[in-house]
Amino acid sequence: MRKGRFVRRELSPALPPPVAASGPLRWLRTRLFAGPVSTVLTLASLLVLWLIVPPLVTFLVIDAVWSGEGREACLAETAGRPVGACWPFIAAKLGQLIYGFYPAGERWRVDLVFATAFALLVPLLVPPAPFKRLNAALFFVAFPLAAYVLLVGGWFGLAVVETRAWGGLLVTLVVAVTGIVASLPLGILLALGRRSDLPAVRWLSVAFIEFWRGVPLITVLFFATYMLPLFLPGSWSIDNLLRALIGVAVFAAAYMAEVVRGGLQGVPQAQYEGATALGLRPWQTMALVVLPQALKLVIPGIVNTFIGLFKDTTLVMIVAIFDLLGQLRAAFADPSWASPSTLYTGFAFTGLIYFAFCFGMSRYAHFIERRLKAGR
Amino acid sequence: MHWLAVVLALGIACCGGVSTASAQATLKGIQGRGHLICGVSQGLPGFSAPNDKGEWTGLDVDFCRALAAAIFNDTAKVTFVPLSAKDRFTALQSGDIDVLARNSTWTLSRDTALGLDFPAITFYDGQGFMVRKSLKVSSALELSGASICTQTGTTTELNAADYFHAHNMTYEMVAFATNDEAIKTYDTGENGRCDAFTTDIAGLYAERLKLANPADHVVLPEVISKEPLGPAVRHGDDQWTDIVRWTHFAMVSAEELGVSSATVDAMLKSPNPEVRRLLGTEGNAGEQLGLTKDWVVRIVKQVGNYGEVFERNVGKDSRLGVARGQNALWTKGGLQYAPPIR
Known part of the structure; x- marks a missing residue:
């Protein structure tokens, strides 16, 4: 009897889960077809995709014209087929879309600024990269000076390039980066000022914030550009682009102040009390305990303001500064390229550029949010 | 912050140039x-x-x-x-x-x-009409009963209304928010909504380039407003x-007298007193303006x-x-007329 006894010494290997509960099928079942509502939504989304994507690919790639000189290349009768995007138009105008009217021989200066910004910004954004303090000092102090000297010229034998000649993506980025970099510290100061116990500081901050939030950006730009010279003495003059830069920065700072104030209100009173109990001075409490938590809370709001600001930069067009979109509109007026598809090609191209920047900012903010949460 | 402060200081310091308006x-x-x-x-x-x-x-x-x-x-x-x-x-x-x-x-x-x-x-310039050649219309006066497309919110609607009313013609105005929409509807001709497209003449020729087949469309000769x-x-x-x-008058006079960028050098030796006064080989018209004697030569040559x-x-x-139209010289039935330079 004992002879036939069998004692299994190890576990039998686990069977694979049933097909319906694992792998792509399970994913499909739980994510896309979990119930009637989910199924309907999935099918509706597929329908929308099917309606949008194929025509878009047809227009942008399959039917597109890739080479040629002038509008004739992008006409259906020349091509002998339906014509989609007119890419030679973008190719011919690419220099203007990026540099505006910056002299061709001096464009390397803009390239150098772009390359330096990229080389300094990427290590600043990637958490494991070393030398953060040095990097930040270079980016926020040395780089703006170098960029100013390079772009404007006048030193080291560089020819002066008036800001009137700037345009395209260059102007969009200069306005957006200046606005973004200036608005955050200014906004934090204003938010702190608004919560201050000193009435003069508080009321000044409130007045500043409410004034700039109460006026449309277009009015600010128009006033700065055309009305200000009427009030200033004749010999005074401030560069046109600079006026717009200050207008945008001040405007964005007012919005940023309210975002930051929201974060400050979200930090519990106990954090202040705890910091006081540890013997921290008020400014140490603010800088080391409250602000880091407050800013983390409002990352979505901050990025919202940044993205809004980036897209608002195109309003500088109304004060005779050609940003990316302004340069595109000017390119539309060139009779050499007027064709039925020119308009759509141009907007598709600039749309992609704006999307790349805004989506990039949004994804990076997402990444930082998750990283900060993980550290909690 | 630093960037802004530095830019602000330098901007105020360096970039002068706006002059205030005052006589002379x-x-x-x-x-x-x-x-x-x-x-x-x-x-x-x-x-x-x-x-x-x-x-x-x-x-x-x-x-x-x-x-x-x-x-x-x-x-x-x-x-x-x-x-x-x-x-x-x-x-x-x-x-x-x-x-x-x-x-x-x-x-x-x-x-x-x-x-x-x-x-x-x-x-x-002035408001005109563009139609398909296939309509076989050669004058705006034949547009009675037509549907006419344009951009809304401009005087073009008003001008067209006055014109059609004055000539006892019926029409249907189809107004779009933007010129691009209007020209696209006119081009595709969907549901026959736009028999004609109207805006200023120079604009008509520019919009025509955006059509699929510009050669199939014609700008009618009538100009119904003054711009x-x-x-x-x-x-x-x-x-x-x-x-x-x-x-401007010098450039018109130059055309009238046959002085062009190609002929201006030869014309300097012209015995024609009008040409001589224009080109400054006689008289001092340019100096009276505060310029130089050869100011017209400079303009025409360059x-x-x-x-x-x-x-x-x-x-x-x-x-x-x-087409030259109203912009032809007065000697050729147009309106470009320059007072004499003397």
Whole structure:
């Protein structure tokens, strides 16, 4: 009897889960077809995709014209087929879309600024990269000076390039980066000022914030550009682009102040009390305990303001500064390229550029949010 | 922050240049500065638009180049400031620009209330109609019962209403929010919604280029409104107004007398007294304006006479192909007429 006894010494290997509960099928079942509502939504989304994507690919790639000189290349009768995007138009105008009217021989200066910004910004954004303090000092102090000297010229034998000649993506980025970099510290100061116990500081901050939030950006730009010279003495003059830069920065700072104030209100009173109990001075409490938590809370709001600001930069067009979109509109007026598809090609191209920047900012903010949460 | 502070300080310190308006000061200001500042549109086909090389081209642009040629003997000494329809007059009044060559219509209220002067008319524009050739219509008077497409919120609707009412014709106005929508509907011809498209003549030729088959469409000869376009200057500096006015007249006179960029050198030896006065080989017309004797030679050699400028930018040598029409010389049935230079 004992002879036939069998004692299994190890576990039998686990069977694979049933097909319906694992792998792509399970994913499909739980994510896309979990119930009637989910199924309907999935099918509706597929329908929308099917309606949008194929025509878009047809227009942008399959039917597109890739080479040629002038509008004739992008006409259906020349091509002998339906014509989609007119890419030679973008190719011919690419220099203007990026540099505006910056002299061709001096464009390397803009390239150098772009390359330096990229080389300094990427290590600043990637958490494991070393030398953060040095990097930040270079980016926020040395780089703006170098960029100013390079772009404007006048030193080291560089020819002066008036800001009137700037345009395209260059102007969009200069306005957006200046606005973004200036608005955050200014906004934090204003938010702190608004919560201050000193009435003069508080009321000044409130007045500043409410004034700039109460006026449309277009009015600010128009006033700065055309009305200000009427009030200033004749010999005074401030560069046109600079006026717009200050207008945008001040405007964005007012919005940023309210975002930051929201974060400050979200930090519990106990954090202040705890910091006081540890013997921290008020400014140490603010800088080391409250602000880091407050800013983390409002990352979505901050990025919202940044993205809004980036897209608002195109309003500088109304004060005779050609940003990316302004340069595109000017390119539309060139009779050499007027064709039925020119308009759509141009907007598709600039749309992609704006999307790349805004989506990039949004994804990076997402990444930082998750990283900060993980550290909690 | 640092960037802003530094930029602010340097901007105030270095970049001077805006002169305030005062009598007789404009020309001196331009000469002292070393270049003319000219307000143009932010992009209007045939009038001012950057080409592939990023140089401004067009009828309005060439007018400013002619001024630069007359003042500096160098067409490159002009800075173009692209202005929107809203900020153009403010820019002129505030002294940001010396002259506004931005397809602006000369009207009484602009001339008086805005404190401007319109020294000359460089392009006689006006509202017209474009139709498909297949309609076999050769005159706007045959458009009775047609549906007409245009952009809403402009005077074009009003002008068309007046015109059709005056001629006892029926019509249906289809107005779109933007020109691009209107021209697209006209082009696709969906549901026969647009038999004709209406806007100003120069605009019709420009919009025609955006159609799938521009050759299938024709601009009718009738012009139903007056849109005299020309350069504008500030009130109060008559010398500068004279220079702007006579620069246009000189270009028209040059065409009338057969002086072109190709013939100007040979014409310097012409015995014709009118040509001699124009080119400064006799008299001192240029010096009376505060310029040099050879000011017209400079203009014609470097920019061309009025006909050359017209054909190159909007006329038969351009992609627009606008007919001379009202812009022909007075001797050829048009309205371009220049008082004598003597």
